[in-house]
Amino acid sequence: MGTGHAARETPSTRETWESVLEYAPDFLEFDRALSRQPGYQGAVAVHGELVGSFSGGYARLSPPEPMTDGHLFRVASHSKTFTATAVMILQQDGKLSLEDRLGTWVADLAGSEVAEVTVGELLSHSAGIVRDGDNADFWTLDRPFPGTSEVLEIARRGKVLERNEHFKYSNIGYGLLGLVIEAATGQCYADVVGERILAPLGLLDTGVDLDAREPGLAAGYGPLALAGSSHELADRTEIEHIATDALAPATGFYSTARDLAAYLGSHLLDASPSVLDNDSKRRMQRKAEDTGAPGRGYGLGFIVQQVAERQSFGHSGGYPGHITRSWAVPKTGVVLSMLTNAVDGPAAAWGEALFALAALAEAPVPVSWAGVETAELRRFTGRFASLWDVIDIAELGGKLYWLTPGQTPKTATARPLEYVDSNTLKSADTNGFAGYGEKMSFEIDERGAASVRGPGGMLFTRWEDFRIPRVLRAAI
Template identity: 25%
Template sequence: MPPARSLLLSAACAALLSGLALAPVPASAAAPAPAATQAAEDAELRALADRLLAQNAPEGAPGIAVLVARGDRVLYRGARGLAEVELGVPLSPDQVFRIGSVTKQFAAAGLLKLVEAGKVGLDDPLSKYVKDYPNGDAIQVRQLLDHTSGVKSYTGIDGYMHESIKRELNTGELIAVFKDLPADFAPGQDYRYNNSGYVLLGAVIEAASGRPWHEYLRETLLQPLGLAHTRYGDVRTLIPGMVAGYARRDGAVLPMAFLDMSQPHAAGALVSTLDDLWRWNRALHGGRVLSAQHYREMISAHGKARHGEYGYGYGIGRMPMHGRLTYAHGGGIFGFASYLLYEPTSATTVAVLSNDESGAPGGIGLEAIARQLGAMAMGAPYPPARAVPVDAAALASAEGVYRLDPQRAWALRADAGSLAVQRIGGGAPQRLTPVAAETFVYPDGIARLRLERDGTGKVAAMRYFADGEGESERSARSEEALPAR
């Protein structure tokens, strides 16, 4: 439903591509456009990127860096904002950022390299590598990869992210933080995104390789692929090109809070650059990292990790972008936010990095920036949201509570010639743009809400289209009273 999606996602869905389209597609697969047409399309994309940066990265504040590429050709590389607010140092697209949970696809690929080497089995029990983990005989390695293990996420422990996250911990000490917490569900019986599973995955890598997880990734993936700026983000080391990270409170820019980077572990402790992430996409999705079998395993959604035809693979999400299957992941960590996207049929990469942990304060968010640019780069841009007048009485008739399930419901209210939607129990209201009598576009310019009326003309439900079309979620109108604003 409304953008509280963390790709992490659950990022939503549309028509599934054929099995052939799931394989890596070389940049030359699509017929080239005539030179004049190509130049016009490139100029249009650059204008959109400049506009999105201007709208989402205020001057004199932390900023956003963006790269868009089709195959081996960079279509746009740019940045706006400050790398160091205190000194007024401008942000540049070649600087180094924490990438948070985008780390997970590197860890997943590293684990699959161990599978290919015969040192790990996807169906192996966790207990083979972490000897004393509770119920470790029932948890499979593959369930750590796709968040179906049921282990409790340590980053969700009340208060943990305030003080405990500052401690330097080794792998065993970090596992001890959450190992005795009750499981969220039995292994394989549900899907819930969590960071503890990737700490355990790091422990499996260490047990099977005999190396610290990040050293193993450096030796096995990063160095061979020439990713010179992608590394463990050790806070006790000077990292050339590293930008400062920031947070916000009541709109004011503040230095980021401290966390020891031993704790994000294989779930989120790498740093990188736009160009390294582009090269990583080209290598991973171009068949230079994994065998065809294990690449297919990584990008597929299995069991409870499926969400319709999409869902979560191994360290990477499957989501629609204007009706095409894409592989994507976001990251959020103290001081920074990130988003990396790949669309296979056009070999389009979009990488977006921010040194503001809110991503795009007051803007549309890094995911929406990436998706808008990706759709434009693949030649199928999202349509602009052009407002149309809507009858005030029709808007008033839609006011009410709409419930998807016992845990999730939304309030719709008339708001200055349109509707505003708000998740009940959390989240700020979002003012929608009416583009037809019963259809409204979210601030990200992508997601749409459509009203459904019954035979009497009464609004009976609302449908949420995360990709603006295709699959939707239907929330029925409830008899509950609208909560106070």
């Protein structure tokens, strides 16, 4: 006999995300195909333990190469979190202070307008330094990324705002932090990060910039809007990977979703392994600046904002061809990393959709499911279609939901479906424009649920069996 719902408690955080990951690949793959995205990769960890990783679509379109959990992505501004972590390690070691002046460590900038900027101001983007300089065409690959001499030249004339006047995101600022790290240690930036962060945390698939691991990178692609007049997936333009040189501390890193999940997990308080003490972690995760974007703050190397009504820290990344986003949620210990390989990749939207699915999985089991066996519940699940829509009846956290694949659930109104009998469920969605309170009648065969009628009385047929009906015409 299966487990009845009367004996079930609210699922643990790990159980919640295990449930989400059972459904997530089908959920995301639908939207990937519909939006003609090349591919994606994701991973979830809870309190430092990997719950699961997943991938879909293509790492390369021609010749077709399926995406795997092992493909590498350029994770762009996630690089800033590693640079900030290295700075905090050096502060713990007593080798520098967040109050140190830039001109103290970078002699070439002594006497310049930015010489008095502090290390802490660079970390929080409070220094008022230009974002990328007057000519940032390296982002469109029209020229190489700047080397050290060019970054220094941009910095000398790069004052845009007064210190601490307003949040001013600056890749140049983080390039300068790379030079501070080198001056404080007498080592090259890549060696410091490798020895003090990557090796201790076992991040074997993470590196500072384009290197010998390049063949393992997923190809990056241009936007669908520029994919010819047909806007077909196959017509997306493949974008060459190039080195980021002196801006590697700001945007050069590559990694995998699994490595990023482990890395951000190490930043949770009392995490083990970790390279920082709790005081350093708190300082990095505490909002230092309002960014001017609603609901989004910035700490020391981390974006700080709410996701699914809980505070998170993490970062986004935008490299030509790769769009990425990762979150860590201290309250639950959840870390989610979502990586995509196109300029218009919806990494943030897909990640937020998974957090919304987790919120549904956390909801209490309806009383109507008391005593109903798990096998009975799963008989109703599947993907169904009508002329109007495609819907999923999905199990999340031991409950059933009516969902639209690829769309972020409306957690404010979504409610678990109620059990009526072995062939009938009932909608409890509080949106009165939908089928609130109406029954859903299922036809179930040897393959599972073949169709569902309602709520609203409309018939939805098993996805693979659905055919567009002929238009009925009045007899002449």
